[in-house]
Amino acid sequence: VEASPVKFITLLTDFGMQDGYSGIMHGVIYRIIPDAHITDLSHAIHPQNILEGGLTWYRSYSFFPEGTVHVAVVDPGVGTNRRPMAARLGKYFFVCPDNGLITPILEAVEKAGEPIEFVHLNQPRFWLPQVSNVFHGRDIFSPIAAHLANGVPLAELGDRITNPVRWSIPRPIALENGWKGEIITIDHFGNLNININEQDIRNPQNLRVRIAGQDIYGLSKTFGDRAPGELIALIDSDHSLAIAVVNGNAARTLNIDLGEPVEVTW
Amino acid sequence: VEASPVKFITLLTDFGMQDGYSGIMHGVIYRIIPDAHITDLSHAIHPQNILEGGLTWYRSYSFFPEGTVHVAVVDPGVGTNRRPMAARLGKYFFVCPDNGLITPILEAVEKAGEPIEFVHLNQPRFWLPQVSNVFHGRDIFSPIAAHLANGVPLAELGDRITNPVRWSIPRPIALENGWKGEIITIDHFGNLNININEQDIRNPQNLRVRIAGQDIYGLSKTFGDRAPGELIALIDSDHSLAIAVVNGNAARTLNIDLGEPVEVTW
Amino acid sequence: VEASPVKFITLLTDFGMQDGYSGIMHGVIYRIIPDAHITDLSHAIHPQNILEGGLTWYRSYSFFPEGTVHVAVVDPGVGTNRRPMAARLGKYFFVCPDNGLITPILEAVEKAGEPIEFVHLNQPRFWLPQVSNVFHGRDIFSPIAAHLANGVPLAELGDRITNPVRWSIPRPIALENGWKGEIITIDHFGNLNININEQDIRNPQNLRVRIAGQDIYGLSKTFGDRAPGELIALIDSDHSLAIAVVNGNAARTLNIDLGEPVEVTW
Numbered sequence: 001v002e003a004s005p006v007k008f009i010t011l012l013t014d015f016g017m018q019d020g021y022s023g024i025m026h027g028v029i030y031r032i033i034p035d036a037h038i039t040d041l042s043h044a045i046h047p048q049n050i051l052e053g054g055l056t057w058y059r060s061y062s063f064f065p066e067g068t069v070h071v072a073v074v075d076p077g078v079g080t081n082r083r084p085m086a087a088r089l090g091k092y093f094f095v096c097p098d099n100g101l102i103t104p105i106l107e108a109v110e111k112a113g114e115p116i117e118f119v120h121l122n123q124p125r126f127w128l129p130q131v132s133n134v135f136h137g138r139d140i141f142s143p144i145a146a147h148l149a150n151g152v153p154l155a156e157l158g159d160r161i162t163n164p165v166r167w168s169i170p171r172p173i174a175l176e177n178g179w180k181g182e183i184i185t186i187d188h189f190g191n192l193n194i195n196i197n198e199q200d201i202r203n204p205q206n207l208r209v210r211i212a213g214q215d216i217y218g219l220s221k222t223f224g225d226r227a228p229g230e231l232i233a234l235i236d237s238d239h240s241l242a243i244a245v246v247n248g249n250a251a252r253t254l255n256i257d258l259g260e261p262v263e264v265t266w
Numbered sequence: 267v268e269a270s271p272v273k274f275i276t277l278l279t280d281f282g283m284q285d286g287y288s289g290i291m292h293g294v295i296y297r298i299i300p301d302a303h304i305t306d307l308s309h310a311i312h313p314q315n316i317l318e319g320g321l322t323w324y325r326s327y328s329f330f331p332e333g334t335v336h337v338a339v340v341d342p343g344v345g346t347n348r349r350p351m352a353a354r355l356g357k358y359f360f361v362c363p364d365n366g367l368i369t370p371i372l373e374a375v376e377k378a379g380e381p382i383e384f385v386h387l388n389q390p391r392f393w394l395p396q397v398s399n400v401f402h403g404r405d406i407f408s409p410i411a412a413h414l415a416n417g418v419p420l421a422e423l424g425d426r427i428t429n430p431v432r433w434s435i436p437r438p439i440a441l442e443n444g445w446k447g448e449i450i451t452i453d454h455f456g457n458l459n460i461n462i463n464e465q466d467i468r469n470p471q472n473l474r475v476r477i478a479g480q481d482i483y484g485l486s487k488t489f490g491d492r493a494p495g496e497l498i499a500l501i502d503s504d505h506s507l508a509i510a511v512v513n514g515n516a517a518r519t520l521n522i523d524l525g526e527p528v529e530v531t532w
Numbered sequence: 533v534e535a536s537p538v539k540f541i542t543l544l545t546d547f548g549m550q551d552g553y554s555g556i557m558h559g560v561i562y563r564i565i566p567d568a569h570i571t572d573l574s575h576a577i578h579p580q581n582i583l584e585g586g587l588t589w590y591r592s593y594s595f596f597p598e599g600t601v602h603v604a605v606v607d608p609g610v611g612t613n614r615r616p617m618a619a620r621l622g623k624y625f626f627v628c629p630d631n632g633l634i635t636p637i638l639e640a641v642e643k644a645g646e647p648i649e650f651v652h653l654n655q656p657r658f659w660l661p662q663v664s665n666v667f668h669g670r671d672i673f674s675p676i677a678a679h680l681a682n683g684v685p686l687a688e689l690g691d692r693i694t695n696p697v698r699w700s701i702p703r704p705i706a707l708e709n710g711w712k713g714e715i716i717t718i719d720h721f722g723n724l725n726i727n728i729n730e731q732d733i734r735n736p737q738n739l740r741v742r743i744a745g746q747d748i749y750g751l752s753k754t755f756g757d758r759a760p761g762e763l764i765a766l767i768d769s770d771h772s773l774a775i776a777v778v779n780g781n782a783a784r785t786l787n788i789d790l791g792e793p794v795e796v797t798w
Contacts, residue, residue, distance in 0.1 A: 005300070008300075010289060012286065015720060016721075017574060017576050018588075018719070018720050019588060019591075020592040023542060023574065023592055024591075027592070027595035027597070028595050030538075030540060034538035037296060039289050041286045044284035047779075048779050056286045057286075060289055063297070064292075065296050068293070077756040079755070082756075133753050133754040135769035187285045188284050189313055221345060221399050222400055224344065235399070237401035237405075249313075305558040306555060307556075310549050325551075326555055329670070330558075331562050334559070453553075454548025487611060487665050489609075490609040490612040491611075513579075513580050
């Protein structure tokens with residue numbers, strides 16, 4: 001991939017929005033690329049939640065222009081010997097700590113047979129001159145992203161590696177006539193994202209979805225197909241199964257959290 | 267209106283900031299207009315609150331450059347037969363579901379006698395190739411906004427319509443010497459926005475404002491005119507009546523919510 | 533300092549993200565500088581918390597390109613006789629109410645011996661034509677920032693002043709062999725920022741940090757050096773002392789708030 005003439009960088013972190021941490025990353029990038037276009041994908045990943053960060057990143061990255069540099073920092077190991085890394089995966093660049101954040105995207109790119117290249121960021125001349133032990137988002141990942149967007153080749157930024165850390169993503173278990181999955185993320189609306197894909201569901205109109213002792217029959221096409229307050233199952237915008245309460249908050253209504261089992265049978 | 271040489275797009279949704287939904291809309295727009303300037307007006311409209319979304323939109327739109335394309339997605343009916351629509355109202359373009367979100371702006375533009383043109387978005391060639399039933403913000407509204415900002419005429423995006431859905435905005439009731447209104451929005455500070463306009467208030471210095479069993483006498487010019495903790499009434503930055511607690515949170519102090527009646531007499 | 537060819541403006545306020553207030557400021561700026569690059573540093577300063585706003589501003593401003601115009605609005609005195617002001621301090625421009633927000637940055641620039649120039653914004657021709665008593669962020673500070681970024685000299689925007697209001701920043705008290713400080717801000721992660729600087733700490737490996745009846749021995753290099761759940765002290769990314777719970781929230785764990793005393797001895 002060639003860097004686009006307009007240089008796009010996205011940021012995804014667990015830094016929150018109150019302390020100026022994400023804004024500082026913009027500043028560091030602008031000092032290197034004054035005309036960068038920076039998008040804040042999310043700064044509200046739950047603190048240290050690498051799986052949520054990785055899945056949110058995976059659902060977002062491919063909607064951006066080719067060549068976009070995507071930065072993610074959910075980094076409980078900042079300043080330890082976990083490696084900072086950068087990658088070219090398919091048509092995009094990625095910058096993140098080597099702690100499993102990249103796993104969902106890496107798996108998708110592997111499945112698609114697209115190009116894969118990782119480097120260990122070990123060339124401090126591309127970092128800020130002074131590196132704090134606790135804010136690599138500012139001191140390493142932001143300047144690296146800017147240099148990548150500027151066209152600096154991956155190979156100059158560090159040594160090639162082939163063994164990025166992989167996060168164990170919960171997989172559904174095959175049943176005789178269905179799947180046993182679980183809630184892997186919960187969105188702003190309280191909708192529950194289940195680790196079962198659209199293509200693995202057969203006979204959607206005769207489906208039974210069981211969660212927290214309640215049964216849902218059939219898939220709805222969308223929220224407004226049923227009455228407000230009703231518990232429904234449907235295919236989400238990322239082609240996976242979701243459970244929602246129409247005009248309501250399923251997580252609060254069912255009083256459940258990540259990891260709750262969900263059984264789908266037909 | 268001509269599209270400005272710099273292309274401005276604003277986004278207002280109830281999507282929240284955690285899941286990457288609003289960032290994805292940036293990506294979709296940048297793929298069509300690499301040099302767009304995108305402003306996030308708000309992604310914290312309370313879920314499915316069309317009135318709050320419409321009023322927040324109304325208070326914001328006119329401060330942007332002429333030709334700006336304003337997108338709003340508060341869309342409980344996504345994927346049902348509610349129409350996606352676009353409009354030119356006065357000097358701006360608007361993109362939203364046809365569910366009443368546009369009502370406050372439409373009424374202002376009608377009152378000003380400015381040009382009005384609506385289309386039903388029914389030309390899928392301007393959408394993303396694949397349209398989810400649950401995320402038209404990504405698949406329909408964002409690409410349409412980009413094409414509008416790029417100068418594609420409204421008439422190419424869909425068939426003209428003249429009957430957009432109108433939301434019933436609560437009106438104040440005239441009293442012999444005053445008005446009976448209600449709280450229509452509550453802002454981040456806990457300030458209460460009342461549906462009574464500055465120009466409808468006579469004799470502001472002898473005013474009595476009654477809310478939740480408490481009386482406020484006279485209008486303050488601004489917050490700092492009275493002592494911290496005091497309950498005051500004043501004219502807000504949108505020229506309507508507001509009730510506030512100096513350096514405090516009126517909604518929490520009075521323990522009240524939207525719809526609470528407010529009586530103004532002189 | 534010369535304004536950079538790309539015009540950078542940052543915004544820091546206590547306006548929150550729900551009401552469109554910060555987005556409106558973008559619109560006002562774009563009407564004056566269509567190609568401005570605007571960064572939202574934070575809109576989540578706690579309402580009316582001038583000290584938190586000033587310290588967050590101080591930690592962020594110097595990471596931006598030289599010539600950046602930094603706007604801060606935490607303004608309980610909006611519309612009273614407190615002065616709106618603008619300044620050139622070192623390599624940057626600043627726009628804010630004259631209420632002490634600028635103090636931490638001003639002290640740093642004074643210490644560095646860099647140029648200092650303040651003006652009282654009293655030239656309404658550079659403001660929006662209509663000025664509300666309650667939203668100077670929109671009506672005065674945003675257009676002033678845009679004109680500054682456009683190269684309008686400070687001296688045209690108002691009369692020179694030399695006595696900006698200074699906020700009393702809590703200072704640590706020297707002990708025989710250490711310091712008695714306090715919590716001055718608490719970040720998104722619940723990490724506690726203490727008003728004791730790295731350079732004032734001697735003998736870091738034999739340090740004892742006492743907070744809320746608990747003792748911490750020695751400074752950690754970073755979070756991941758100790759076990760999850762452990763209470764640690766470390767040097768933060770702004771070179772001051774911080775107290776944290778590894779992968780946890782120190783403010784919640786210790787159930788403490790701003791102002792809590794912290795004793796450091798060696």
